[in-house]
Amino acid sequence: MSLKSGSEMVGACQPALDWLPILDRVGAAVMVANAEQRIVRVNRAFSAMTGYAAEEVVGKTPRLLASGRHDGDFYQRMWNTIRQRGAWEGEIWNRRRNGEIYPEWLLINALHDDTGVLEGYVATFSDISQLKRAESEIQHLAFYDSLTGLPNRRLLLDRLEKARALGQRNGYSGALLFIDLDHFKNLNDTLGHAIGDHLLIEVAQRLRRCIRECDTAARQGGDEFVVMLEALDADPQQAAVAAEAIAEKICAALAEPVLLVDQHEHFCTASIGISLFGGTEKSAESLLKQADIALYKAKEAGRNTVRYFDQAMQTALDERAQLEVGLRYALAKGEFVLHVQPQVTADKRLVGAETLIRWYRADGSIVGPDRFIPLAEENGLIVPIGLWVLDSACAQLRRWGGDPALNGLCLAVNVSARQFRQPDFVEQVRNALARHQVDPSRLKLELTESLLLDKKDEVVDKMNALKALGIRFSLDDFGTGYASLAYLKRFPFEQLKIDRSFINHITHNADDASIVRAILAMGDSLRLQVVAEGVEQTEQHGYLVRHGCCLFQGYLFGRPVTFAEFEAAIANADLLLPGA
């Protein structure tokens, strides 16, 4: 049978679709259309959301709701997906009867009869404007400096990463100017912070005036600013000349007197370090580091000067090269050790632990993952290292499995994007679980937002395949990336971890506190567990508990330690099991 359209359908019940009358009891807005895409039925929640009464929409096509924000391609892709997969889900902007445009989360399912003939479509939508507002608030707080309104370090790194990739493709170069105000501390100490802030705001405005639309002026922190120049000449010599000209322009602009209290004129000078990029393999962090080294040279040269990063400053980079050589043999030499850090509930009961890798070098030094994981990601060693971590975690879970006191604990394993993207990653996880006969629900994989940025379908499919095995997922370092709602909706995460940079200042920085509250609210409405990372103080724990956070990790509950130390802490009741 087919769904008819037309006004005789208003409020009517379709014989074969006898579930239609219950639509009004469903909380979400629902619209049913026939195979010709004509609306045959809507529920009350639909009318409340869109402002259209059933009589006004029945017989019409859903185009009536179009906001004009999506192009023809968008709808074409949507209908193609529905034709191929029978359903489509995603974020879409629609228009209410009163003209207001709003975002909604839309799920469309095609309906077929027993013989496979298309009967119609059911669309379910929820208004996500509030979540979008929270999302953009989080983004603003997370990416802009609240004093000067300039992009912060995080946004700068992000733009730098993009500029670098673009430069590599198109062959042009860019430059980073690391700017530090000379003797700013004196001013702050003698005239006070309010005057210091006033000067920083003024500097930010002048920097903005010295650069082009496509460039970025960011505040790095304190009295440090970074300007990123893009699309300079492909020839490094020419690019260097252009960058120097802008650096001189900045010095001149900053040298103009600034009027502070009581008509007091302040003369500000700056030191600038420059590094060029383009066609380079270097990471955004290391480019910034080069500019920082150049800045030191400028300061050593007596301030109020501009210096380039040059070959003599290479020593720091040489150390890194040495590290890389050592890293190649570390796995074979058995120099890696897994540490674990406890994860606890609000009342400090253990639920599990996160594994954190350490490199014990032959010279007796212990190298942390922040120093060698980025390197291993660049040269691909992360793949065998990641496999070793996975295998060791499963081996440990197996040992715990035999102990009634410990067999309820979960282990979270960090998985880097490059490792996850290996074509046989699912297989590798399956093998590790099988080899050690581990219950998959006790293994949690921590992924970061960088993984979710491209090839989304591939990532979703892989996650779903792993989820089908019983594995769960946690989104690590949340808040430092895009904090996008769409990601959270689309990927099967069970948990998100608030990055410790926000927890750090939660009790005395209003911006960080509001980000954390917004993340907790978002987690709540999306029914995701939220874990606070890096909790060091009782006050931070108290604040988080008061605002609804229920899982915690941080030095307050325990530092990362070896498995033996972890088990000893449980035996000593320094760490409490749920029933203890």
Ligand code: C2E
């Ligand atoms: P992460 O996954 O966000 O891990 C949390 C980091 O915060 C750990 O640093 C931990 O020692 C530190 N931390 C925990 N509580 C506190 C606290 O209260 N205060 C402070 N200041 N720090 C705290 P760690 O061990 O240096 O690891 C750094 C990062 O390296 C990890 O960040 C993770 O992204 C990466 N990593 C560690 N192990 C692995 C691994 O096996 N594979 C991969 N791909 N990455 C790993």
Ligand code: MG
């Ligand atoms: Mg982690």
Ligand code: MG
């Ligand atoms: Mg983290």
